[in-house]
Amino acid sequence: MSPRRPPADRTDVGSYPTAELPTVARLPTAVFPMAGHPTAAFPMAGHPTAALPMAGHPTAALPMAGHPKAALPTAAEWKRLERGVAQRVWAFEAFLADVYDSTDDARVLADGVLPRRLVTASERFRREAVGVAQPVRVVIASVDVVRDEHGAFRVVADDLSCPAWPAYVAPHLLRALRAVTRAATHDADLASSATAPSRANAGATGSRAAASHATDSVVVALAPGESALARQPGVTAVAARDLVCRNNVVYHRDRRVDVLYRAIADDLLDPLHFQPDSVHGVSGVLNAARTGSVVVANAVGNGLGEDPVIHSFVPQFIEYYLGESPILPTVDPQSFHTTQLLPITGHAQGFSDLPAGLSTVDNSPFGGLRLFAVNDGVDVTVLSDSASTSELSTSNIPQQSSTVDTTVLW
Numbered sequence: 001m002s003p004r005r006p007p008a009d010r011t012d013v014g015s016y017p018t019a020e021l022p023t024v025a026r027l028p029t030a031v032f033p034m035a036g037h038p039t040a041a042f043p044m045a046g047h048p049t050a051a052l053p054m055a056g057h058p059t060a061a062l063p064m065a066g067h068p069k070a071a072l073p074t075a076a077e078w079k080r081l082e083r084g085v086a087q088r089v090w091a092f093e094a095f096l097a098d099v100y101d102s103t104d105d106a107r108v109l110a111d112g113v114l115p116r117r118l119v120t121a122s123e124r125f126r127r128e129a130v131g132v133a134q135p136v137r138v139v140i141a142s143v144d145v146v147r148d149e150h151g152a153f154r155v156v157a158d159d160l161s162c163p164a165w166p167a168y169v170a171p172h173l174l175r176a177l178r179a180v181t182r183a184a185t186h187d188a189d190l191a192s193s194a195t196a197p198s199r200a201n202a203g204a205t206g207s208r209a210a211a212s213h214a215t216d217s218v219v220v221a222l223a224p225g226e227s228a229l230a231r232q233p234g235v236t237a238v239a240a241r242d243l244v245c246r247n248n249v250v251y252h253r254d255r256r257v258d259v260l261y262r263a264i265a266d267d268l269l270d271p272l273h274f275q276p277d278s279v280h281g282v283s284g285v286l287n288a289a290r291t292g293s294v295v296v297a298n299a300v301g302n303g304l305g306e307d308p309v310i311h312s313f314v315p316q317f318i319e320y321y322l323g324e325s326p327i328l329p330t331v332d333p334q335s336f337h338t339t340q341l342l343p344i345t346g347h348a349q350g351f352s353d354l355p356a357g358l359s360t361v362d363n364s365p366f367g368g369l370r371l372f373a374v375n376d377g378v379d380v381t382v383l384s385d386s387a388s389t390s391e392l393s394t395s396n397i398p399q400q401s402s403t404v405d406t407t408v409l410w
Contacts, residue, residue, distance in 0.1 A: 073369070080327060080328075084153075084326075085143050085371050085373050085382045086380035086382060087324065087328075088155070088328065089138055091314060092141070092305045092317070093136070093137055093375065095321065096138065096160075096299070096302055096305060100131070100299070101131070103119065103130050108317070113313070113317075113320050114313050118309055124301075124303035124310075125301065125307075126300055126304070128273040128286060129266075129300040132290045132301075133292070134184075134295055134296065135183040135184045135295065136180045136183070137302060138160050138298060138299075138373075138375055139173070139261075139297040139298055140372065140374050141159060141160050141372070142158075142370055143158050143371045144156040145328065145370075145371065146331070154331045155328050155330045158305065158311065158314075159306065160298060161266065161302045161303045162264065163372070165372050167231075168383070169228075170229045170232050171232060172383065173374055174219070174235060175374075175376065176374045176376035176381075177219055177259045177295075178259075180295055180376060180377055181217040181219075182217075183377050217234075218236075218252065218256060218257050220242075220252055221236070221238065221261045222239070222243070222280075223261075223262070223263035223264070224263065224280060235261075243257065245282055245284030248284065248287050248290075249288060249294070250288050250293070256293075258295065259294070260285065261297045262296060262297070266301065266303060269282070269285060269286070269300060270286045270300075272284055272286070272287070312330065315329070
């Protein structure tokens with residue numbers, strides 16, 4: 001099933017130029033001197049740059065946290081971020097639907113945009129989910145962005161499986177889930193009435209049934225802990241023991257479940273297909289999703305888009321599926337560990353506030369923004385609490401094998 005494309009007025013997306021990251025010398029290590037070393041002197045607070053010697057870089061200038069380019073996005077930058085995040089969601093939606101509808105016939109693989117072996121050999125590819133067509137695969141996603149040394153926003157990671165999101169996202173997510181239910185019901189009605197004498201009348205009947213069903217659809221949240229979604233009207237928090245699958249239909253007590261929002265990993269979701277000893281999932285839920293009787297959000301197998309190698313092809317996906325130029329470039333994995341990234345902050349911060357000890361880029365948080373995208377199949381809503389976070393994901397960035405730590409100061 002092809003994903004629903006956004007309205008036609010998105011055709012201006014390609015007009016945004018892509019900010020190019022200048023080539024940075026590949027360094028096996030980039031170590032700052034330890035605090036107290038004679039060469040570790042910091043300039044006075046307020047100086048625009050702080051010259052710290054790096055291995056192989058005698059004068060590598062690291063902008064201060066209070067640098068103007070390190071601030072939170074302006075109104076114009078936020079509009080660009082919204083368009084860029086929505087563009088990425090549509091591209092991932094198209095790619096995942098293409099691969100999982102039928103891997104053997106996937107256009108992106110047949111046309112050589114992505115080598116087939118990168119998909120089939122990926123640890124995040126779920127062969128069990130091939131043929132499970134969902135009306136929307138990426139209902140909610142989180143996107144981590146940072147600024148490069150020129151102040152331009154770049155994407156570090158996209159979480160497409162089970163992103164953690166704050167409570168204020170819940171109402172938007174519920175609206176999207178109900179819209180997905182409406183779309184799934186409408187498609188099922190059209191399919192079942194394909195042999196009817198009048199296709200037009202059948203379509204009208206299907207639309208009325210879908211609209212009616214959307215108001216009383218059963219949405220459950222399967223999460224190991226408390227879920228903000230379960231506090232929304234019409235949503236029930238459930239555990240695995242509360243659900244049962246009979247004849248490829250998922251039931252919660254005596255009610256048929258239409259949407260299963262899950263906050264557990266693929267491997268734990270269905271003991272029948274994945275880990276047989278999982279106590280957090282429901283046996284047969286993947287078969288139910290395959291028949292279309294239940295929508296699983298997010299869809300099983302979305303982690304393929306998070307694979308570090310697959311993730312590096314996002315610009316090609318955008319051009320291939322959408323015919324547009326990428327608005328938000330991705331941080332180059334090859335130069336991530338030697339690229340200067342600005343800590344995003346909403347207030348000035350002096351060097352006296354920075355940690356003096358050494359830390360590694362592999363394990364240390366760095367300042368950036370986490371944006372949330374909610375996709376109802378027609379529109380993508382981009383949300384942010386306009387606050388910086390220091391816990392961005394670096395799971396999509398290949399880690400250095402060097403025994404010497406790469407050091408950051410934020």
